[in-house]
Amino acid sequence: MPTIDALSDRLSSYLSTEQIQQVRRAYFYAEQAHTGQRRRSGEPYIIHPLAVANILSDMRLDYQSLMAAMLHDVIEDTGIPKVALSEQFGDVVTELVDGVSKLTHIKFESKEEQQAENFQKMILAMAKDIRVMLVKLADRLHNLRTLGALRPDKRRRIGRETLDIYAPVAHRLGLNSVRVEMEELCFDAMYPMRSGLIRKAVTNARGNRKELVDKISTALRNRLKEENLPSRVLGREKHMFSIYTKMKEQRKSLNDILDVYGFRIVVESVDMCYRVLGAVHNLYKPIPGRFKDYIAIPKTNGYQSLHTTLIGISGVPIEIQIRTEEMDAMAKHGIASHWLYKTDNNEMAGSQRAQQWVQNLLELQQSAGSPIEFIEHVKVDLFPDEIYVFTPKGRIMELPKGSTTVDFAYAVHTDVGNSCIACRIDRQLAPLSSKLQNGQTVQIITAPGAQPNPAWLSFVVTGKARSNIRHFLKSQRRSESVSLGERLLNKALSALGRSMDDIEQERIDLLLEETSLESIEDVMEDIGLGNRMASLVARRLLAASRDTDIDLEAFDNEAPLAIKGTEGVVVNFAKCCNPIPGDPIVGNTSSGRGLVVHTATCKNVQGIREDAEKCVILSWDKDIDSEFSVDLRLYLENRKGVVAELASAVTQADANIEGISVEDRDARLSVTQLQISVQGRKHLARVMRRLRAIPGVNKIVRIKN
Ligand code: MN
Numbered sequence: 001m002p003t004i005d006a007l008s009d010r011l012s013s014y015l016s017t018e019q020i021q022q023v024r025r026a027y028f029y030a031e032q033a034h035t036g037q038r039r040r041s042g043e044p045y046i047i048h049p050l051a052v053a054n055i056l057s058d059m060r061l062d063y064q065s066l067m068a069a070m071l072h073d074v075i076e077d078t079g080i081p082k083v084a085l086s087e088q089f090g091d092v093v094t095e096l097v098d099g100v101s102k103l104t105h106i107k108f109e110s111k112e113e114q115q116a117e118n119f120q121k122m123i124l125a126m127a128k129d130i131r132v133m134l135v136k137l138a139d140r141l142h143n144l145r146t147l148g149a150l151r152p153d154k155r156r157r158i159g160r161e162t163l164d165i166y167a168p169v170a171h172r173l174g175l176n177s178v179r180v181e182m183e184e185l186c187f188d189a190m191y192p193m194r195s196g197l198i199r200k201a202v203t204n205a206r207g208n209r210k211e212l213v214d215k216i217s218t219a220l221r222n223r224l225k226e227e228n229l230p231s232r233v234l235g236r237e238k239h240m241f242s243i244y245t246k247m248k249e250q251r252k253s254l255n256d257i258l259d260v261y262g263f264r265i266v267v268e269s270v271d272m273c274y275r276v277l278g279a280v281h282n283l284y285k286p287i288p289g290r291f292k293d294y295i296a297i298p299k300t301n302g303y304q305s306l307h308t309t310l311i312g313i314s315g316v317p318i319e320i321q322i323r324t325e326e327m328d329a330m331a332k333h334g335i336a337s338h339w340l341y342k343t344d345n346n347e348m349a350g351s352q353r354a355q356q357w358v359q360n361l362l363e364l365q366q367s368a369g370s371p372i373e374f375i376e377h378v379k380v381d382l383f384p385d386e387i388y389v390f391t392p393k394g395r396i397m398e399l400p401k402g403s404t405t406v407d408f409a410y411a412v413h414t415d416v417g418n419s420c421i422a423c424r425i426d427r428q429l430a431p432l433s434s435k436l437q438n439g440q441t442v443q444i445i446t447a448p449g450a451q452p453n454p455a456w457l458s459f460v461v462t463g464k465a466r467s468n469i470r471h472f473l474k475s476q477r478r479s480e481s482v483s484l485g486e487r488l489l490n491k492a493l494s495a496l497g498r499s500m501d502d503i504e505q506e507r508i509d510l511l512l513e514e515t516s517l518e519s520i521e522d523v524m525e526d527i528g529l530g531n532r533m534a535s536l537v538a539r540r541l542l543a544a545s546r547d548t549d550i551d552l553e554a555f556d557n558e559a560p561l562a563i564k565g566t567e568g569v570v571v572n573f574a575k576c577c578n579p580i581p582g583d584p585i586v587g588n589t590s591s592g593r594g595l596v597v598h599t600a601t602c603k604n605v606q607g608i609r610e611d612a613e614k615c616v617i618l619s620w621d622k623d624i625d626s627e628f629s630v631d632l633r634l635y636l637e638n639r640k641g642v643v644a645e646l647a648s649a650v651t652q653a654d655a656n657i658e659g660i661s662v663e664d665r666d667a668r669l670s671v672t673q674l675q676i677s678v679q680g681r682k683h684l685a686r687v688m689r690r691l692r693a694i695p696g697v698n699k700i701v702r703i704k705n
Pocket of ligand 1: 048072073692
């Protein structure tokens with residue numbers, strides 16, 4: 001049974017006494033936290049974290065990873081909060097533990113291959129620090145080693161998930177020994193019969209072939225010695241899962257696969273690799289087309305080696321891999337091999353080297369023009385710029401980093417985006433502008449007839465969401481502009497004692513020709529947007545002549561245009577004076593922006609009041625049921641509870657508070673700004689009456705400009 005003392009002994013080969021002390025402290029903390037808990041096998045729970053730390057110590061990972069390994073199930077299984085851990089062990093270790101716990105929560109359900117790949121990327125992206133992934137892989141590996149204690153169906157589920165997700169992730173990171181062990185254990189767990197048969201065949205073959213293997217390796221060793229090439233020659237065992245996959249995918253018989261003899265030659269330098277290659281090609285004849293130089297062009301996960309196949313004694317094929325010690329370590333431990341070489345006790349050195357490694361690989365692969373698949377996967381880990389979230393049905397969606405729920409809704413479907421009104425993130429209601437995080441489940445709530453909000457444009461990040469919202473607003477603006485333009489034109493015509501019915505088609509055609517527009521709707525849109533004057537268009541339609549003077553008197557008598565407040569994007573209420581029903585109002589038509597409604601007394605329209613081109617007299621429609629914002633400034637004596645009384649007075653008058661802020665305050669008095677929504681002037685008067693009745697309210701002013 002492994003013990004903490006045995007581990008400490010082994011750690012002393014590469015960690016300082018102080019670091020080992022920290023690892024031990026984490027161990028004893030976890031031991032206490034898990035007191036009374038047992039593994040399914042009946043052993044005390046602490047055996048598991050200790051074993052995980054042992055696996056990581058084989059990769060010579062740093063002391064913080066080992067501490068995280070000891071503590072990795074503490075948050076999850078013992079109810080000790082994250083803050084307690086960070087007080088004890090600091091933020092770095094706590095973040096590692098938290099990262100592992102988050103990965104544990106995510107369950108992979110889908111069977112589609114592409115989804116599996118996205119899932120791999122998602123968990124890599126979630127492990128912001130690559131060490132989180134290494135701890136998680138070690139955790140999974142130990143769970144697989146102890147699978148025997150579980151029910152068969154659970155065994156199969158874990159086996160499937162590991163083969164779909166964790167083994168490929170280990171492969172991406174070049175952690176070959178972890179990957180191979182995972183595959184062997186899963187194969188055993190999922191197909192006990194098949195793995196049993198293959199194991200037996202391999203054992204038999206080994207016995208039969210021992211003599212030949214010895215002969216070949218002696219021949220290789222002797223030749224390399226003669227040529228004065230110091231090296232290690234090793235026989236290679238085939239793994240059961242890889243034999244099984246080859247049989248299935250390449251339709252080869254077990255004998256075909258077992259009849260290939262594998263050897264590895266490990267040397268000191270790259271130069272030596274090529275000299276050894278020359279020597280073995282001299283010894284046995286190489287099979288043409290089977291030589292691969294993965295030293296010059298490494299595999300996408302950083303694997304480097306020379307591969308060649310020879311025809312040996314009595315015609316047997318011999319597969320040979322030639323590489324340096326460093327490449328050999330890389331082939332076994334991948335990204336983790338960068339923790340293998342210690343420098344100056346610098347705790348960051350491992351991660352920095354890992355990052356450097358990824359960077360080098362990127363450059364290497366770009367120059368070699370080979371697929372950069374692996375880099376993309378590691379990039380989401382070390383330089384994250386994508387996120388992965390679930391739909392309620394468990395599909396994984398890939399989105400750019402910073403995406404919001406609205407981006408998600410449009411990614412699902414344009415209609416979902418256009419009609420979304422609310423959302424749930426991990427079952428909690430959340431604002432539509434919420435930025436999504438890796439691993440969240442997002443549910444969009446839609447309503448028939450709902451419309452995109454222009455404000456969404458300020459937070460969406462995907463092109464799809466942006467262009468769909470823009471497109472929708474544009475067509476909405478078109479229909480609203482046309483209807484406003486039509487009203488303005490009718491008003492202008494009626495001021496001249498006519499209506500649209502009086503206009504002959506010829507006149508309309510003439511106008512379209514003059515304006516180079518396609519239809520009368522286009523003309524109305526132009527009027528609605530403020531690009532064209534309704535009175536001028538009306539006069540053109542009636543007279544169709546350029547030199548008739550405009551009868552300005554006629555326009556003075558015109559009936560004002562009635563505003564309802566629900567006209568949409570082409571009628572806006574000015575923020576400077578916040579007009580409400582009951583206020584005398586005028587409209588400022590500004591080119592391309594439609595109509596902006598101001599109070600008649602607003603300073604901003606005084607300059608244009610006389611300009612019929614820019615200013616339209618407006619009135620309020622008779623029945624209005626919308627609410628309008630208005631700003632009040634209150635001069636208050638400081639008294640406990642006065643703000644609460646303000647709020648209740650506003651509510652009692654059936655109005656809503658939209659905002660409140662203190663502008664100025666001294667010992668006795670404060671000036672408070674209150675934004676409320678009301679139906680109109682009468683309603684506002686009622687609210688103000690109630691506010692004035694509160695003791696300590698000295699003065700109330702409605703703010704305009
Ligand atoms: Mn665990």
